[in-house]
Amino acid sequence: MKSQTRQVRVDKLPGWLPESVREAVLRQAGQTHVFQFSQGERKVFRRRKPIPVSEWAERHRVVHQSSIPGRWHNDVTPYMTGIMDASFFPSVETIIICKTPQTGGSEAIHNCVAYAIDRAPGPAMYVFPDRITAKENAQDRIAPMLEASPRLRTYLTGQADDTSSLRLNLAHMTIYLGWSGSVSRLGNKPIRYLVLDELDKYQNPKNEASSESLAEKRTTTWRRKRKIWKISTPTIEGGPIWRAFGEEAQAKFDFWVRCPHCGTWQLMNFDRIKWPQEDEIKQEPELVLSKRLAWYECETCGACWDDNDRDKAVRLGQWRARGTGLELSAHLKTNRPAKIGFHIPSWLSYFVSLSEIAAAFLRWKKSGNRDDLKDFMNQYKAEPWRAYDVQRSEDAILELCDDRPRGIVPGCLKDGTPRAAVLVAGVDTQHRYFRYVIRAFGWGGEEESWLVQAGSVPTFEALEQVLFKNVYLDADGKEYRVRLAVQDAMGTRTKDVYSFCARHRGKVFPYQGKRTLATPVQYSPQEFYPGTKLRIPGGLVLWKVDTTFFKNDLAAKLQILPEDPGAFHLYNGISDEYAREMTAEYYDDEKLCWMCPDNKDNHFWDCEVMALVAAYELDIRNWKRRMPRAKREEQRRPEPTFQQQARPGGRPNWFARR
Numbered sequence: 001m002k003s004q005t006r007q008v009r010v011d012k013l014p015g016w017l018p019e020s021v022r023e024a025v026l027r028q029a030g031q032t033h034v035f036q037f038s039q040g041e042r043k044v045f046r047r048r049k050p051i052p053v054s055e056w057a058e059r060h061r062v063v064h065q066s067s068i069p070g071r072w073h074n075d076v077t078p079y080m081t082g083i084m085d086a087s088f089f090p091s092v093e094t095i096i097i098c099k100t101p102q103t104g105g106s107e108a109i110h111n112c113v114a115y116a117i118d119r120a121p122g123p124a125m126y127v128f129p130d131r132i133t134a135k136e137n138a139q140d141r142i143a144p145m146l147e148a149s150p151r152l153r154t155y156l157t158g159q160a161d162d163t164s165s166l167r168l169n170l171a172h173m174t175i176y177l178g179w180s181g182s183v184s185r186l187g188n189k190p191i192r193y194l195v196l197d198e199l200d201k202y203q204n205p206k207n208e209a210s211s212e213s214l215a216e217k218r219t220t221t222w223r224r225k226r227k228i229w230k231i232s233t234p235t236i237e238g239g240p241i242w243r244a245f246g247e248e249a250q251a252k253f254d255f256w257v258r259c260p261h262c263g264t265w266q267l268m269n270f271d272r273i274k275w276p277q278e279d280e281i282k283q284e285p286e287l288v289l290s291k292r293l294a295w296y297e298c299e300t301c302g303a304c305w306d307d308n309d310r311d312k313a314v315r316l317g318q319w320r321a322r323g324t325g326l327e328l329s330a331h332l333k334t335n336r337p338a339k340i341g342f343h344i345p346s347w348l349s350y351f352v353s354l355s356e357i358a359a360a361f362l363r364w365k366k367s368g369n370r371d372d373l374k375d376f377m378n379q380y381k382a383e384p385w386r387a388y389d390v391q392r393s394e395d396a397i398l399e400l401c402d403d404r405p406r407g408i409v410p411g412c413l414k415d416g417t418p419r420a421a422v423l424v425a426g427v428d429t430q431h432r433y434f435r436y437v438i439r440a441f442g443w444g445g446e447e448e449s450w451l452v453q454a455g456s457v458p459t460f461e462a463l464e465q466v467l468f469k470n471v472y473l474d475a476d477g478k479e480y481r482v483r484l485a486v487q488d489a490m491g492t493r494t495k496d497v498y499s500f501c502a503r504h505r506g507k508v509f510p511y512q513g514k515r516t517l518a519t520p521v522q523y524s525p526q527e528f529y530p531g532t533k534l535r536i537p538g539g540l541v542l543w544k545v546d547t548t549f550f551k552n553d554l555a556a557k558l559q560i561l562p563e564d565p566g567a568f569h570l571y572n573g574i575s576d577e578y579a580r581e582m583t584a585e586y587y588d589d590e591k592l593c594w595m596c597p598d599n600k601d602n603h604f605w606d607c608e609v610m611a612l613v614a615a616y617e618l619d620i621r622n623w624k625r626r627m628p629r630a631k632r633e634e635q636r637r638p639e640p641t642f643q644q645q646a647r648p649g650g651r652p653n654w655f656a657r658r
Contacts, residue, residue: 048119053084057111060118062148065141067351072111075315077104079255079348082319082328087112087227088120091336097231098245099344100382102351109195109229110145117170118151122192122222125176127215129201134177137197138166142175180204180211191218192226199232199240212240234384236589242384249341251321253328255348258316260309262301268313268347270381272297274304275358283565285362294358296347307353314348346380366446368559368566370552385589394579400562401570402450404475408571409440410450411475420474421623423452425467425485426610427508428603429493434463435603438472438482439611443625446566447615449557453571454578454604460500468504484618486511486610489542495529502537509617510542511610515593517546520616543613550609550616551585551594558582578604 013022051059054074061072074081087095099105113124126142128134143163146152155170156162162169166177166185178185180202194215196202202211212230219226232241245252256265275294281287288294296305305313319328319342326334346352357380364372374385404410410419420440428435433456442448452472457463472480489497489510501510510526524542528535557568570578584602588595596602 050119053088053112053115054081056115056118057084060149060151061111061114061145063107064144064148066107072107076350077108078315078317079319079344080104080108082253083342084108084111084115086319086328086332086340087229088115089332091332091338092340093224093226094228094230094248094339096241096244096249096339096341097229097344098234098241098341098382099231100233100346100349100352100379103344103346103349104351105231105344106141106197109197109231110141112227112229113175113193113195114145114149114152116193116227117146117155117173121170121173122225123174123176123190124193124195125178125189125191125215125218126195126197127178127180127186127202127211129180129198129203131179131182133198134166134179138168138177139164142168142177146170178215183208183214186211186214186218189218190221191215192222194219194226194228196228196230197232199230199244200235201232202240210240234378234382237384238589239384245341245343248339250337250339251331251335252341252343253319253321253331254343255314255317256320257310257313257348259298259301259303260305260312260316261303262298264298264300266299268296268345270345270347270357270361272299273347273354273358275355275362282362283366285359285366288362289353289355289359292353292355294353294355296354305354307355310347310354311350314350343382345382352380364556365560365564366566368447368553368556370556373556373559394576394583397558397570397579397582398574400558400568401572401574402562404450404571406571406573407453407472409452409472409474409478409480410569412478417625418478419448420450420480421620421625422483422615422618423472423480424611424614424618425482425508426607426612426614427463427467427485427487428606428610429488429491429497430603431492433458434460435607436463436466437604437607437611438466439608439615440480441615441620443620443623445621447557447621448566448569449611449615450569451571451574454574454607460496463500464504468507482507484508484614486543486614486617488513488606488610495532498526498529498536498540501540505538510540511613512542512544513547513606513609514544515546515548517544517549520546520549521613543617545609545613547609548593550612552587554605554608554612555587581605582608 013025017025057072058074063069063072068076083095083097086092097105097109116122116124126134126137128137146156146163146168155172157169157171159169168175168177176185176189176191181204183205196212196215199212204210205214208214216228219228230241230244232239234242236242254267256267258265273294274297275282275288281293292307296310297303298305303309320326321328321331324331331337332340346357347354360372360376360380364376377383377385402410409423412418419442421443423438423440425436425438435456436454437451438453440450440452442450453466455466457466467482467485474480485504485508487497487501487508487510489501490512494510497510501508512524522544524544526536526540526542554568557566560567562569581601581604584600585594585596585605587593
């Protein structure tokens with residue numbers, strides 16, 4: 001390398017120079033010194049050309065724990081490019097990412113930390129939900145990330161202890177690992193780069209501020225130069241990530257894609273994900289998933305995108321601000337926000353098939369289970385679980401009515417196959433009367449059901465009449481009787497209910513509701529009448545029931561349209577009182593249980609819950625539908641068989657049948 005010299009003229013020595021240095025300089029005045037910086041010194045002094053994080057990642061990041069290992073490629077998760085680059089925009093301090101799993105969010109944030117290590121070092125901290133997760137990420141992701149990249153490897157000290165604990169010591173900075181609930185791990189450290197990963201899973205320490213707040217306080221001394229990433233899958237509306245996205249973010253961004261066929265810009269939404277509507281397909285989510293039957297329909301040209309077309313549309317996309325519609329970089333330059341938020345649903349991800357999303361939705365439609373719907377909202381739509389049950393209206397309940405009159409069981413299908421498998425009942429015990437429902441359940445896992453009769457009776461004798469003496473007919477005149485009843489036994493009439501259940505042993509069981517249990521139903525033998533030493537003849541079994549489990553199930557069934565499998569049907573002319581009581585309770589997302597306002601009756605709601613308990617105990621979902629008699633007789637009829645005549649001297653026919 002050609003040497004370079006530079007003459008430096010000093011007219012006046014600065015006053016802050018020590019006397020010894022001043023004398024040495026004066027003694028050497030007028031002399032010329034030639035020296036050359038070493039390669040390492042030149043590397044330190046050289047002013048590197050600034051590049052965006054996304055470009056740095058493609059040059060220097062190596063991904064090891066991935067289905068696509070090797071160098072980082074922005075076109076795999078193109079929506080992360082804008083997020084990474086925006087993270088280091090001068091005005092931005094907090095980046096909020098509300099996402100679904102398998103969207104590449106965590107790896108993109110690793111890229112940001114890696115960029116900081118190389119370009120703008122400062123103390124960093126990752127905070128995870130628990131200690132085990134923190135240790136696993138340190139050993140399995142962060143340390144290997146440093147070792148796999150030639151650029152990052154130069155910052156390692158070479159000491160094994162520096163990368164084998166919950167504190168990664170580099171030559172010029174430290175990366176700390178913390179976890180929620182641990183005040184000691186979150187305090188006493190000035191932090192420039194803070195990653196709050198899976199924020200909604202954090203546990204808050206007792207008698208302290210939230211883990212999120214404690215960690216953020218560590219960045220105070222780095223204000224205006226700090227970077228805080230909040231990243232999580234949402235859970236409920238009051239959860240940390242959704243609250244941060246909705247309340248903290250000064251600018252919110254959605255990813256717009258571009259149709260590879262017509263070029264139209266559009267914001268993808270679940271309503272445009274389609275699948276075949278044949279009953280045998282739409283009722284089988286696993287078939288939709290395994291055969292990749294779903295597609296996305298362009299809102300302009302109607303083109304059907306398969307997964308490859310979806311990926312092309314995403315690669316052509318860009319982030320745009322909600323409200324203004326400005327492209328991400330233009331919005332940042334114009335408005336210079338300090339806190340920005342990004343929303344990433346699963347249908348943007350290369351790693352999530354459109355058919356997987358459709359199957360998740362159909363899984364809920366088939367089961368009617370509240371947890372399946374919650375999973376779909378959180379894990380695929382990147383939206384919080386909302387207490388949609390609060391929004392049930394009396395009109396929505398009345399829309400579940402069919403054309404049957406009160407007391408009539410649904411008739412057979414056109415081919416003679418019976419709809420109803422069994423009648424069950426639920427009874428709510430009041431001080432002066434009993435509220436009851438009688439419900440017919442169909443065959444199989446859909447658990448389609450029809451309300452046959454609902455009402456009130458004043459005495460145990462009248463209750464016995466409607467439950468066990470009355471016969472209920474379908475439109476064809478077929479007779480049905482109540483197979484099993486469940487009756488509320490708590491309150492002031494427990495002894496009387498126990499006596500009634502003992503008289504009708506095996507046909508009606510006493511019930512006690514509990515908010516949460518380890519299993520849906522627990523069985524508690526009762527030997528004595530409550531408060532006495534008087535024995536119950538033959539004893540009884542009290543059913544203790546997890547009401548949250550069954551109320552979740554009931555709420556989900558009320559969302560199914562009458563024409564869909566598994567619907568919850570009512571008879572024509574159901575009372576307004578029934579509809580009103582079916583809307584009384586709501587789900588409290590903070591207490592995680594069902595609540596009923598003090599001024600509202602919920603008796604029919606409780607009756608329907610008990611009817612579901614009866615169906616659960618009979619295991620109706622595993623009953624197989626009976627074949628019509630004509631078909632059974634046809635299958636029993638032997639098919640004609642060809643009988644060969646015995647040849648002279650040969651064996652008789654009966655010999656061959658031995």
